[in-house]
Amino acid sequence: MNSSLGSATHRGHARITSLCPIRQAIDCFRMTTMSDAVPESTLPYPPVYKDKRFVVLSDWDGTITTQDSNDFMTDTLGYGKEKRRAGNLSVLEGRQTFRDAFREMLESITANGHSFDTCKDELRKNIKLDSGFKEFNSWCSANDIPVVIVSSGMAPSIRAVLSNLVGDEVASTIDIIANDVDIHPDGKWNIKFRHPTSGFGHDKSLAILPYKELASPPLLFFFGDGVSDMSAARHADVLFVKQKDDGENDLAAYCNREGIKHIIFRDFSQALKVVQSVVSGEKTAEEVLAVDKA
Numbered sequence: 001m002n003s004s005l006g007s008a009t010h011r012g013h014a015r016i017t018s019l020c021p022i023r024q025a026i027d028c029f030r031m032t033t034m035s036d037a038v039p040e041s042t043l044p045y046p047p048v049y050k051d052k053r054f055v056v057l058s059d060w061d062g063t064i065t066t067q068d069s070n071d072f073m074t075d076t077l078g079y080g081k082e083k084r085r086a087g088n089l090s091v092l093e094g095r096q097t098f099r100d101a102f103r104e105m106l107e108s109i110t111a112n113g114h115s116f117d118t119c120k121d122e123l124r125k126n127i128k129l130d131s132g133f134k135e136f137n138s139w140c141s142a143n144d145i146p147v148v149i150v151s152s153g154m155a156p157s158i159r160a161v162l163s164n165l166v167g168d169e170v171a172s173t174i175d176i177i178a179n180d181v182d183i184h185p186d187g188k189w190n191i192k193f194r195h196p197t198s199g200f201g202h203d204k205s206l207a208i209l210p211y212k213e214l215a216s217p218p219l220l221f222f223f224g225d226g227v228s229d230m231s232a233a234r235h236a237d238v239l240f241v242k243q244k245d246d247g248e249n250d251l252a253a254y255c256n257r258e259g260i261k262h263i264i265f266r267d268f269s270q271a272l273k274v275v276q277s278v279v280s281g282e283k284t285a286e287e288v289l290a291v292d293k294a
């Protein structure tokens with residue numbers, strides 16, 4: 001889905017004064033993250049890469065892929081684009097959490113009788129990779145830089161699309177930290193949130209923070225495009241924000257407002273050049289962030 005989120009707390013509603021949807025989402029986000037305890041994870045995490053000099057963490061939908069796969073499923077198999085956009089808006093206005101709106105969107109797909117296998121088939125047929133990602137990933141792999149996908153989507157459908165696009169062998173080298181799915185005997189299915197007590201469903205900052213606690217932390221590159229990436233954005237050493245074709249960019253708006261330095265990129269081939277310049281030692285993180293466009 002459109003990566004937007006919000007807080008449904010009464011306190012959250014009372015303090016939202018801005019008429020700008022992105023501002024409201026940011027206000028909701030700040031209140032959620034600043035006041036809530038660390039949510040417990042219902043799903044395991046892959047091991048932290050302790051001995052690497054560099055680690056890449058990236059959002060999946062709209063960042064590694066050109067189109068948001070959950071929006072696609074909801075629009076074509078669920079209750080359609082109009083209702084999906086109303087759900088996005090309700091999140092942006094703080095009337096609903098990202099988690100609850102997203103769950104409803106996915107429920108509309110099962111209500112129409114579509115199995116999870118059907119969803120995976122449709123995604124495999126329709127979702128495409130960023131044109132530079134394959135080369136980016138193979139360069140990282142050859143240079144001992146792990147690539148980890150951090151997503152608000154469901155790991156089994158991400159894995160299916162990734163294997164289809166880059167092959168099983170390459171896909172198996174990429175960790176995925178996401179939500180999961182519960183499939184029932186009658187064929188119905190529902191999303192299993194990693195952090196069910198969080199309004200985000202999956203708080204992405206919890207994938208990045210263990211790295212910051214290491215004695216010798218690696219330099220972290222983070223790639224994202226939406227509001228669901230906001231929680232992780234401020235913890236990256238080098239943050240890349242994907243340029244959107246429609247000109248709207250919630251993550252960039254958040255970073256600009258919060259003074260978080262970031263690099264705008266159009267595709268991973270542009271980003272690769274920047275990553276290479278840091279890995280080779282030609283430039284520092286500060287130097288590449290000062291340029292702000294890949």
Ligand SMILES: [Mg+2]
Nearest residue numbers: 059061062226
């Ligand atoms: Mg995204």
